[in-house]
Amino acid sequence: MHCPPGTGHDFVGAGAGPCVLPCAGSRRLLTQAAPTSYFTDPVAARHDASPPQDTQDAEVAYARIGPSVPVGYQPGWLPQRTQTVPTCSVANGRPVTGRARGPRLRDAVTENLRHDSFSFEPLRHEHLGTLARWLAADHVAPWFGPPAGAEEDPLGERDAVRRFVASLAGRPIGLIQIYRWSDFPDNAAAVGGRIGEVGIDYLIGEPELIGRGLGPVLIEAFLDRFCSGRGDVAGVRVDVSEANERSWRCLQKLGFRREGEGSRSRGRRGAITSTFATRQGRGPLPRLRCSGWSRSFAAPRHHRACAAGCSRSTGPAAQGRAPSRSQWRARSAR
Amino acid sequence: MPLTGIDAAQAQAWFPMLGLSIRVVAPGEPSTTYHAEADQEGFLVLAGEAILIIEGQERAPSQ
Numbered sequence: 001m002h003c004p005p006g007t008g009h010d011f012v013g014a015g016a017g018p019c020v021l022p023c024a025g026s027r028r029l030l031t032q033a034a035p036t037s038y039f040t041d042p043v044a045a046r047h048d049a050s051p052p053q054d055t056q057d058a059e060v061a062y063a064r065i066g067p068s069v070p071v072g073y074q075p076g077w078l079p080q081r082t083q084t085v086p087t088c089s090v091a092n093g094r095p096v097t098g099r100a101r102g103p104r105l106r107d108a109v110t111e112n113l114r115h116d117s118f119s120f121e122p123l124r125h126e127h128l129g130t131l132a133r134w135l136a137a138d139h140v141a142p143w144f145g146p147p148a149g150a151e152e153d154p155l156g157e158r159d160a161v162r163r164f165v166a167s168l169a170g171r172p173i174g175l176i177q178i179y180r181w182s183d184f185p186d187n188a189a190a191v192g193g194r195i196g197e198v199g200i201d202y203l204i205g206e207p208e209l210i211g212r213g214l215g216p217v218l219i220e221a222f223l224d225r226f227c228s229g230r231g232d233v234a235g236v237r238v239d240v241s242e243a244n245e246r247s248w249r250c251l252q253k254l255g256f257r258r259e260g261e262g263s264r265s266r267g268r269r270g271a272i273t274s275t276f277a278t279r280q281g282r283g284p285l286p287r288l289r290c291s292g293w294s295r296s297f298a299a300p301r302h303h304r305a306c307a308a309g310c311s312r313s314t315g316p317a318a319q320g321r322a323p324s325r326s327q328w329r330a331r332s333a334r
Numbered sequence: 335m336p337l338t339g340i341d342a343a344q345a346q347a348w349f350p351m352l353g354l355s356i357r358v359v360a361p362g363e364p365s366t367t368y369h370a371e372a373d374q375e376g377f378l379v380l381a382g383e384a385i386l387i388i389e390g391q392e393r394a395p396s397q
Contacts, residue, residue: 001376004374006370010364010366010368013363015383017361022356024375024376025373025374026352038367039370042390050367070336
C-alpha cells in the first residue's frame, strides 16, 4: 500500500496470527521541520489506535500504548517458504503418467535442504535408462560426454571410478562419480593431481531441478558422506570445463579455488580448455543452506572404511595398468 | 525491528532520507497511533492479516 504525504493511516492486526508489516518511508521532509501529525479518528478509536488528542508530540500520542520495542525474529512469524519446482516427471527411469506416487520433488526442494535429504546408491543396471536420458539432456550433453551405450559400459570400471546415483525424496536426480587421481597418473599430471586427492564428476539430470541451488548442497552431502573425516583423502580436485559456468558457480559456493588451466584432449570431443579447482582437506566446509551440516573436513581420530570404495589399491594404476581411453573419457567428461 | 536506526539520532546520522522497519502486530493490536506523515510511505502485508485504517475508513489489504 502506498501512502501519500499527509494521509492519515494505521494498521491493526487481524486474523488468528501475527501480521508482519515491512514499512518504508521517506525522511526527506521529516528533516525539514515537517513533523508527524497524530489526530483523533473515530474509526481508529474503535480499534484503540486513536491518540487522546490531536498533537504533533509523539510522547503525547504514544503515552497510552508506549513505543515499539525491537525484538528478534520468532518462529511462526513467516510461513516456511517452498520454491516452486515442477513435479519430477520421471520415476525409476520411466515417465510417470498420471499422478506421481510418493512425495513430490518440489515439496522436497526447500531452503531447509539438509545433507540427509539426499541418498546415494551405487549405479546399477536398472539405472542405465535414466542415466542415458540424463546424458542426452541439453544441459548435460555438452559437458558429460555421450550417452552410455554399446561403446561404453558405465558399470565396467568400478575398480577405479565409483559411480553413485543421487536421489532426493526417493527420486533419482543425478549422478556423482568419484576416483583417486593417483589411479590415473597421466591425467593427474595434466591437472596437477596429488597423492591423496580425489576427483569428482557430477550432474543433475532432471532439467526441472537445474538452477535451484541443489548442486552445491548435493556435492557437499556427497563429500560429507564419502570423504569427510577420512585421513586418506587430502582434498578434492575437480577438472571442470572453463565454459561450464554453472558448474563453476557450484564449485565456488563450496569454497573451491581456481588453480590452473590448460588445453588437452577430452575423448572424441577434441581439445577444450579445462580449469582445475581444488579444495584442500583442512578446515570446515562452508555452511550453505544445509542446516544439518556440522562436520569438518579435518582428519579423523580413527580411520574409517571408505564407503565409496575409492581405494588406491584397486585402481588400474595400482595394478600396473594405464587407464583405458573409455575410462578417461567417462571420468573426465562433464 | 528498525532497519535504519533504532532512534532518531541514529536514523538521521545513518539514513537521513529513508526509513525502513518491519513491524509485527498481534490480532487486534495497532501498529502505531493513527497519524499522517509529512512524506510518503509504503507498506506490505508480508504475512498474516491486517485491517488498514486510512482517511477514516477501514480497508482489508490482501497479500
